[in-house]
Amino acid sequence: MKNNRKVVLFIAASLDGYIATKEDSLEWLYNIEGEGDNGLSKFYGTADTIIMGKRTYDWLLDQELESFPYKGKECYVYTRSDIPDNEDVRFARDNVAELIAELQEKPGDKIWVMGGSELIQQYLEEDLIDEITVTVAPVIIGEGIPLFREGKYHLDLELTGTETYNQFVELNYKVKRS
Amino acid sequence: MKNNRKVVLFIAASLDGYIATKEDSLEWLYNIEGEGDNGLSKFYGTADTIIMGKRTYDWLLDQELESFPYKGKECYVYTRSDIPDNEDVRFARDNVAELIAELQEKPGDKIWVMGGSELIQQYLEEDLIDEITVTVAPVIIGEGIPLFREGKYHLDLELTGTETYNQFVELNYKVKRS
Numbered sequence: 469m470k471n472n473r474k475v476v477l478f479i480a481a482s483l484d485g486y487i488a489t490k491e492d493s494l495e496w497l498y499n500i501e502g503e504g505d506n507g508l509s510k511f512y513g514t515a516d517t518i519i520m521g522k523r524t525y526d527w528l529l530d531q532e533l534e535s536f537p538y539k540g541k542e543c544y545v546y547t548r549s550d551i552p553d554n555e556d557v558r559f560a561r562d563n564v565a566e567l568i569a570e571l572q573e574k575p576g577d578k579i580w581v582m583g584g585s586e587l588i589q590q591y592l593e594e595d596l597i598d599e600i601t602v603t604v605a606p607v608i609i610g611e612g613i614p615l616f617r618e619g620k621y622h623l624d625l626e627l628t629g630t631e632t633y634n635q636f637v638e639l640n641y642k643v644k645r646s
Numbered sequence: 647m648k649n650n651r652k653v654v655l656f657i658a659a660s661l662d663g664y665i666a667t668k669e670d671s672l673e674w675l676y677n678i679e680g681e682g683d684n685g686l687s688k689f690y691g692t693a694d695t696i697i698m699g700k701r702t703y704d705w706l707l708d709q710e711l712e713s714f715p716y717k718g719k720e721c722y723v724y725t726r727s728d729i730p731d732n733e734d735v736r737f738a739r740d741n742v743a744e745l746i747a748e749l750q751e752k753p754g755d756k757i758w759v760m761g762g763s764e765l766i767q768q769y770l771e772e773d774l775i776d777e778i779t780v781t782v783a784p785v786i787i788g789e790g791i792p793l794f795r796e797g798k799y800h801l802d803l804e805l806t807g808t809e810t811y812n813q814f815v816e817l818n819y820k821v822k823r824s
């Protein structure tokens with residue numbers, strides 16, 4: 469029984485659809501000037517659960533932040549390895565659909581599918597995404613890690629709105645279900 | 647000497663960045679309901695010259711339209727073959743930069759780089775594009791012909807505006823030159 473907890477893909481990408489360079493760098497994204505966080509904090513408050521891939525998690529740890537940036541949220545990290553949970557995240561090895569089903573058994577807010585590329589592809593292929601927000605950065609980087617990997621999926625979308633933050637355009641969609 | 651004729655990439659793409667299916671179909675695009683032409687006619691009047699690749703041209707002919715759809719515009723088709731010009735188009739085999747230089751010698755309106763994928767890549771790699779408009783369709787198709795092929799280019803853009811037409815979002819950029 470779904471508790472109407474929406475599974476949301478919320479992510480920034482270059483105009484040519486990359487979420488990072490091949491070396492996992494986001495410098496091209498952070499270098500774009502402007503005040504505020506281009507819509508992130510507005511979305512952040514609507515989600516209480518975050519799902520990410522192991523490579524994204526490792527990238528976060530590599531940033532040498534003072535503390536884990538998503539404290540207070542229920543964080544799941546997908547991995548094929550057997551890693552013990554820690555105070556910040558739980559490691560998940562189940563089928564992605566099973567975790568979503570489990571999360572939707574209990575009441576809560578939105579479930580943020582953060583990335584990266586491989587996890588997003590799995591979620592799309594299993595048709596688990598309810599809402600998609602892509603924040604388009606004003607840059608073309610030529611190559612990198614794609615937001616949407618090639619895959620056997622087709623999703624019809626409903627545009628629910630757009631926002632412009634500095635030079636960024638946020639495109640908001642609901643996934644149409646027939 | 648440039649006559650300030652802007653070279654514009656104006657094109658529609660799925661949210662995952664495809665301009666057609668692998669079989670050159672645009673059905674996924676035409677199937678999206680809504681009135682009007684989602685900004686095309688507004689742009690169309692600003693360009694007097696169109697450049698397209700041979701595959702795009704062949705695709706147009708395959709549509710069995712009553713007449714060539716771009717009559718009245720100066721149309722160039724890029725090909726590696728030696729094909730005689732006809733009343734609608736001239737075939738170009740020069741380096742892409744040379745044609746642009748030649749067109750910019752004479753006064754005129756915007757030069758529309760229509761596609762497809764291979765031609766766009768060449769124009770981007772040679773840094774010939776001045777303005778980019780991508781009209782994002784509310785659909786993810788999973789695979790197809792990419793708007794932006796992987797390539798050795800990096801373009802910083804300036805967002806000049808957005809428009810929403812039905813379910814389509816038009817993103818307008820100027821290419822920043824340092």
